[in-house]
Every structure is written in C-alpha cells, then in structure tokens.
Amino acid sequence: MLCDTHTHSKYSFDGAESIEDMCLAAIEKGVSVLTITDHSEAMEQVPYNDIERARILGAKEEVEAARIKFAGKIDLLFGCELGQPHMNPEYAKKVLEEFEFDYILGSLHFFKGNVDLYDVKYTPENVDFYIKTYFAETKEMIEHGKFHTLGHLDYIMRRFKDCYSGLPTYKGYEDTVEEILQMLVDRDMGLEINTSGLRKWMGELGMEVWVLEMYRKLGGKYITIGSDAHAKQDIGAGFDNACKLIKTAGFSEFTYFKNSEPIKVSI
Ligand SMILES: [Zn+2]
Ligand SMILES: [Zn+2]
Numbered sequence: 001m002l003c004d005t006h007t008h009s010k011y012s013f014d015g016a017e018s019i020e021d022m023c024l025a026a027i028e029k030g031v032s033v034l035t036i037t038d039h040s041e042a043m044e045q046v047p048y049n050d051i052e053r054a055r056i057l058g059a060k061e062e063v064e065a066a067r068i069k070f071a072g073k074i075d076l077l078f079g080c081e082l083g084q085p086h087m088n089p090e091y092a093k094k095v096l097e098e099f100e101f102d103y104i105l106g107s108l109h110f111f112k113g114n115v116d117l118y119d120v121k122y123t124p125e126n127v128d129f130y131i132k133t134y135f136a137e138t139k140e141m142i143e144h145g146k147f148h149t150l151g152h153l154d155y156i157m158r159r160f161k162d163c164y165s166g167l168p169t170y171k172g173y174e175d176t177v178e179e180i181l182q183m184l185v186d187r188d189m190g191l192e193i194n195t196s197g198l199r200k201w202m203g204e205l206g207m208e209v210w211v212l213e214m215y216r217k218l219g220g221k222y223i224t225i226g227s228d229a230h231a232k233q234d235i236g237a238g239f240d241n242a243c244k245l246i247k248t249a250g251f252s253e254f255t256y257f258k259n260s261e262p263i264k265v266s267i
Contacts, residue, residue, distance in 0.1 A: 001265050003033040003256050004236050006081065006105060006151065006194065006226020011038040011059035017232045019062040023070045025232035033075045033256050034235065036063055037105050037226070040095050041083035043114050048094040056080070056099055077258055079103035081151060084110055084137070086144035096146060103257035105192065105226070106147030108138050108155065117156055124163045131156060135176045142183045148257050149190035149224050153180070154206025158197060167204055170211065181215045190222030190255055190262070191215050193245060195238025196229075205241055212249035222255040222262050243267045 008015035009022055017025075019036060026034045038059050040052065063078045070076065080101045085092035087110065096104070110116055111133060122130060134156040142150065157168040170177050184191060197206035212223065225242040229235045246254055246267060253264040 001033070002029065002031045002236050002239055003225065003254070003265060004031055004227050004229070004239070005033075005035045005079070005103060005149075005224045005256050006037050006192065007034060007229045007235055008038055008081075009036055009059060009062070011055055011062075012230070013039060015230045019059070019066050019076075020069065022232050022235060023066050023074055023076060026235045027070065027073050029236045031074065031236045033077065035077040035079040035103050035256065037079040037081040037103065039081050039083060041109060042085050042088035042091040043110065044087050044112070046088065046091070046114075048091045052095075053098065056095065060099060075258070077102040077256070079105060079257075081105045081107050082147055084108050084141055085146045086141045087112065089144065092146050102259055103149075104147040105149050105151040106141055107151035108134065108141055111137060117159065120159070122159055122163055127160055127163050131170075131173060132176075135173065135180060138180055139183060142180065142187065142189065145187060147189070148260065148262075149192050149222065150180075150184055151192050151226070152194035152196075152206070152228070153191065153211065154194065154197065154208075157206055158201045161202060167202060169208060174214075177211055178214055178218070181211070181218050181220060184215070185219045188221075190224050190257075191220060192224045192226055193242040195225065195227050195242055196234075198238040198241060199234060205238065205245055207245065209245060209249050212245065212251070216250050223251055224256060225254050
C-alpha cells in the first residue's frame, strides 16, 4: 500500500499545485493515502495572523472538497508541517487550537534568530558547529512537542554536499543522535524517512540505516515515509527505496497518522 505522508500544495510558500491536481496525480500513481502537509512556520517574534489563518483555511477547504470528489479512490488527510514550534510556542498553540489536523510533522527549518538553514554558507570548517546547533535545536523542539513525527532529521546534511568528498553522515555524532531518538521514543513520537534526498541530493536517502536501527532498538515504533513533494510528479517518489531501508533496519511496518492516531501498515 503506497502512502505519502509529506506533500506540499500551493498553500505552501514554495508549492504550486492545487490539492485536486495532487489527488489526481496520486491516484494515477496508485497512492492509497495522501497527506497534505503545507508549511506553517513558527518564527521568533512573528505572531500568528490573519494571512496565515486564511492560508491554512484555504488548504483545509480544498482538502474537504477533494475528499468528497475523490471519495473511495484515495484517503486524503489534512496535515501540517509545523516548523520549529518551540521558537514561537504561542504561534504553534494558536495554529493547533484553530485547526484539527490528522497529522503534524515537526521540522526544523530555522536556527534561532530566524536564520534559514537553507541560507547558511556551510564550509568544512563550520559544519561541526552547525550539526551540533541543529541537534541542540532539534532536542528543544522535541522537548516542546506538539507534533507526531520528527521530519527529515537528515535535512541539514543535504546542505553539506560541497563540504564532503563522500556522502555526508551523522557517524561521529552517534551519542547525540541516540539522545534525540530516545526523546522521540519517550514521547511516543515517530521518525520520518524523507525521500527528497533521492531527487535533490545525491541519489541517496538521507536517512542512514544505523539511525533507524538505533530507533528500533530504543523501542521506536513509528516510521513514516514522505516524499516532501512540492510538485505533483514527485508524489509517492522513493517509496520503494524507503520500504527497503525500513526492512533492512528490522521493521516490518510503516506508519501514517489519521485523526492524530498512528495506523501501521505491513510491508
Ligand atoms: Zn521541511
Ligand atoms: Zn516539507
């Protein structure tokens, strides 16, 4: 069963597709469960406002209309990729109070001071500093909570491709990775395999098998698979690679969330 838990529509600042078009593309690819997870970025000192409210409401209404239109063909779920909720707890609280999401993916896109991870100039000399900063922020985010699954743990590594001769890895940071995974397990949170690395990075999934194995050994139960598609042709991309990786790590199931409840699917 093909299931994509991380996709963006035109209701994300970096997306362009209508939710109806996304459903059509997903159905064509044989996707059974599609979760729309448009961005909602909690930024320091930036209050939740009417523009943000209208944007999320637009996505919600389009999801509801598409659910009726494609009933019986696809299970369309309303999710949110909530960026760094710990950096603006008031913002996160309001979004989550106003909207009932099936699924909330917690992702770190910004360092403190609203510095976009994407815009930092990484060099071989500063990579260690930024990995440690990324991990420290991620721990704060998990501590704060308010999401089901940690999104793309490998995100910062994707920015490092110019700093390494081989594939970037979190080897050397095993202790900190273990602390992060233990925090997820203690809070019954999931871990995402984000397949966009296959398309944007080096033709590899950024998630390393030893990280998944560690999560499993610590008692982790929920692995989600998300394409992070910003274009409809990428919906469901890399799903088979992700399933293979999950199996290699010793899991026999992946998970998606509906009405905030985990649903496990055998592979
Ligand atoms: Zn993201
Ligand atoms: Zn995303």
